[in-house]
Each structure stands twice: as C-alpha cells, then as structure tokens.
Amino acid sequence: MSISMTPHNRKAVMETSPPQQTRYGVFFALLCGVLLFLSFPKFGLGVIAWIAFIPLLMALQNVATIRRAFLLGWVAGLAAYIGIMYWIAYVVVNYGYLPLYLGIAIMILLACYLSLYVALFAAGIVYCRGKVPLYLAAPALWICLEYLKSHLFTGFPWENLGYSQFHNIIFIQMADITGVFGLSFLIILLNVAFFEVLVKRSKESLILAAVVFFLWSGVYAYGILRIHQIDQALKSAPGMDVSLIQGNIDQSIKWNENFQKDTIRIYEELSLRHPSPEGGLIVWPETAVPFNFQHENDLHRRVQAVAEKTKSWLLFGSMSFGTASESTDYFNSAYLLSPRGDIHGKYDKVHLVPYGEYVPLRTVFPFISSLAAGIGDFTEGKGFDPLIMADRKIGVMICYEGILPEAARTYKNAAA
Incomplete structure (x- = not known):
C-alpha cells in the first residue's frame, strides 16, 4: 500500500512553490520531533507517540529524493533527542566537572548521532515508495534501525520508542513475547494507519485501520490476561526479606x-x-x-x-x-x-x-x-x-x- 494523494491535494502541491514546500517539510519534521520528546520523560505523555510520526510522514509524502528525506528525518530526530537528552549536559558538567561548553557539545553530538537513525528511517521510507507498502516498510525499517542503535558501539537503547509507553501497564505486557521492539513496531504501524486514513481516505486505508485496531485490541486483551496471571502467581510465590x-x-x-x-x-x-x-x-x-x-x-x-x-x-x-x-x-x-x-x-x-x-x-x-x-x-x-x-x-x-x-x-x- 504505497503513499498516494487525492487529485485535490496533488493540485495544491503543484501550486506550492519549492521554498514553501521546504518550509512545510521542515515545520512538519520539527513538529514530529517535538511530539516525540513530549512522549518521553520528563513530560511522559506516551499517548502522543501513537501520532508523533504523522507529521514526518506528511513531510515526506512529496519528497522526491532520498537526500532530502534524510535531511528531514535528521531534523526530526535532532529536535526529539535534544529535548530528550538535554540532561546529559547537566550531568557531565556538574558531576563530570567538564566545562559548560563541552557538556553542551557532548549532548549535541550525541543527539546528532542518534538523529541519524531517524534520518535513515525517513530515507528508507522514500526509497521503498512504490516497492514496499508503507504499512510494512515503516515498522520494519524502524525496528531494524532501533535494534542497530541498541547494539552498535556497545549500544544505546535509551528511549527506544516502545519505552514511551512506560505508564501503559496493560499494553507493555506484550514485551514478554516481542520485547520492546514489538512495542515500537505496533506504535509505528498505528501511526501509518492514521496517516493513510488522513491522506488517502480510501477503502484500502480503512481496511488497514480496521486490521490495526483489531491487532491493537488483541494486545490489550493479552495485557489484561497477563496481569491477572502474574497477580495469581505472586500469591503463591516464595517471599524474601x-x-x-x-x-x-x-x-x-x-x-x-x-x-x-x-x-x-x-x-x-x-x-x-x-x-x-x-x-x-x-x-x-x-x-x-x-x-x-x-x-x-x-x-x-x-x-x-x-x-x-x-x-x-x-x-x-x-x-x-x-x-x-x-x-x-x-x-x-x-x-x-x-x-x-x-x-x-x-x-x-x-x-x-x-x-x-x-x-x-x-x-x-x-x-x-x-x-x-x-x-x-x-x-x-x-x-x-x-x-x-x-x-x-x-x-x-x-x-x-x-x-x-x-x-x-x-x-x-x-x-x-
């Protein structure tokens, strides 16, 4: 299921000048980054993660080159990770006794590195357009890159997307089967379903939304069952002082x-x-x-x-x-x-x-x-x-x- 546009939207894009397209793209990429960092502590509004990638997907829908997609993804990632990792500058300055400028530089360099994975995700979306349906390409790309981020250079799994749901006790129970990467997969899939319905409003997009909804409901049903099983097991588990x-x-x-x-x-x-x-x-x-x-x-x-x-x-x-x-x-x-x-x-x-x-x-x-x-x-x-x-x-x-x-x-x- 590839991304397409209605005739009305296509006409509107054709009437939009390249500079305007660039501004819109950067705006939506920044909006994606802001929504992502609001999904994690210190704000911890995990529900926002379910829609956080819609602006980035909107920014990418008219992008023709992988290079531009990469840059928009990098902008989104940089906005997100500076908001998420800001505290590192404070820690290395106050407890590592580094100069303030060096602490800020370390934080920004780390954010720039982590943003590369969002950039590769965006570039991959454009590369796969017309070859692999978005509802398959986006979740698969994300969890592959998230796995790489979690293991490359000893790994930095901090704030993987699934961790944004730390308050959602029922939903995260599926992690005992899929790990955090399964949670991330479903979050991206739901973002894609929302995006497809908003942009295409076709029968196919509605079918996709229905399938994702049933999958999402199944995960919640499993979570309720699993919590009940754990509560029962704890009643008979041996204790320790x-x-x-x-x-x-x-x-x-x-x-x-x-x-x-x-x-x-x-x-x-x-x-x-x-x-x-x-x-x-x-x-x-x-x-x-x-x-x-x-x-x-x-x-x-x-x-x-x-x-x-x-x-x-x-x-x-x-x-x-x-x-x-x-x-x-x-x-x-x-x-x-x-x-x-x-x-x-x-x-x-x-x-x-x-x-x-x-x-x-x-x-x-x-x-x-x-x-x-x-x-x-x-x-x-x-x-x-x-x-x-x-x-x-x-x-x-x-x-x-x-x-x-x-x-x-x-x-x-x-x-x-």
Whole structure:
C-alpha cells in the first residue's frame, strides 16, 4: 500500500512553490520531533507517540529524493533527542566537572548521532515508495534501525520508542513475547494507519485501520490476561526479606575523602535501624561505598560489621580494580557480603555509560581521550553472572543496565 494523494491535494502541491514546500517539510519534521520528546520523560505523555510520526510522514509524502528525506528525518530526530537528552549536559558538567561548553557539545553530538537513525528511517521510507507498502516498510525499517542503535558501539537503547509507553501497564505486557521492539513496531504501524486514513481516505486505508485496531485490541486483551496471571502467581510465590537503604548522599560531596566516614556512618545507622530479619538481604545503592573496598582499612571493616551485626547478607556498590600486564583496570562493582562479613561474590558492571563511565571511539579519534580525566574511565565486566546467596541467585544490574532486556533475560535463564 504505497503513499498516494487525492487529485485535490496533488493540485495544491503543484501550486506550492519549492521554498514553501521546504518550509512545510521542515515545520512538519520539527513538529514530529517535538511530539516525540513530549512522549518521553520528563513530560511522559506516551499517548502522543501513537501520532508523533504523522507529521514526518506528511513531510515526506512529496519528497522526491532520498537526500532530502534524510535531511528531514535528521531534523526530526535532532529536535526529539535534544529535548530528550538535554540532561546529559547537566550531568557531565556538574558531576563530570567538564566545562559548560563541552557538556553542551557532548549532548549535541550525541543527539546528532542518534538523529541519524531517524534520518535513515525517513530515507528508507522514500526509497521503498512504490516497492514496499508503507504499512510494512515503516515498522520494519524502524525496528531494524532501533535494534542497530541498541547494539552498535556497545549500544544505546535509551528511549527506544516502545519505552514511551512506560505508564501503559496493560499494553507493555506484550514485551514478554516481542520485547520492546514489538512495542515500537505496533506504535509505528498505528501511526501509518492514521496517516493513510488522513491522506488517502480510501477503502484500502480503512481496511488497514480496521486490521490495526483489531491487532491493537488483541494486545490489550493479552495485557489484561497477563496481569491477572502474574497477580495469581505472586500469591503463591516464595517471599524474601529485603531492606533497601538509601542514604541520599549529595553527589557533589560523595567522592570527597573528608565525607567518607560520614557516608559510611549514615548507611550504618540506617541499616541497623531498619535491618532485615536474620538471613535476609540489605541492599545499598550503586557506589554507596565511596572508596575501593579492596583496601582493608577501618572503613572496610565498618562495612563488614554491618553484615555481622545484622546477621544479614549485604549487597552494595563500590569501585574496584584489577592489575593487568601494563595497566590498572577500574570497575564499577557490586559486592555481596555474607552474614559473617566475608566477600561472597563480586559483579563488575558490563554495559558502561558512554561519556559517563568511558570514552568511546578513542582509538579512532585519539584527541577525545582527554575527556576521560573529567568523565571517568572504567573497564567493562566479563558478563552477567549471578551472585550466589545461599540457595538463591542474585542478578545485579547497575544503573544504566536496567534498560537492557538481554541482561535480565540472561539472569532469568541462569535461574537468578
């Protein structure tokens, strides 16, 4: 089902000058970008995602060249990702101690890179016109590019389209079958159906809309059924006593050596005040211990004492290091202490945050290595291996890793 226009619309386009067509195209591309970033936090209006691509499809309907389609897609992507990723500049400036101009430049460069995938999507739409129906080409193109974005250069799956539905609990249940890419596929398909009805208003477009509506209804029916199944399963599932401790340490002082003792004291007091039952689990946040736990000093022994006093397992984040043949590798790690206070396991973060925990492409562009001094330069761990806690297995995902479906799937397959 290829894109076509009514005689009235075709006449209107013929009477529109090229500069006007360009302005309309850019306007609709920007509108698409604005709708996309409104679909994600901090606004989180996920329902907008179901129509967000209609303006871009309208901008592309009169485009004759792949190059122009690419540029319009890039404009849409840039508007979207600057709105979505603006906070990166704040983070790398305030916590990575980079100059403001460099923080803004990093954010814009990342947005420009991510916009390439929207640009390729738009170019692909025009390339496939007349060859593959839009209702097949658009969803297939999008999820292929989204998969590539999620894995290329270690992957950046942040804000994949399906994640815009995080509030829509019923709809997202289908992710246990299709993953987030299935959610993205359906969102694009519904955008295409709306677009076809608006532009063509033909019998074929109405049939497409009806088919998509029934598919969409089936997904919601599955979601309702799945939620009921999960609720029933939880009633008979074995429980586990867990105490989650959050010290709320200001990031601006967290790594200051003068505050290390105060930080450990806060976590000590909270853990002893709200302990889990004996044999339970106490969890502290990522890098809650602001020093290398491998150094056996007084602070090290105070952390061990928390596990001993509460007679509970203690899981906490800390930096660690390992000496290679010519250098020292640093890791963002999670330690598991037994109720006796001994180290029972350690997990090293596998999927590091680009320009947050390591500097990508340093071998290709050596000049960007200077960023490592302000941002951080960690080494990735060996794999998603669960930690053994008596007769249980614990799957640890640190910060950014929580958005990686493959990490959760690996742990689940290992019975964690």
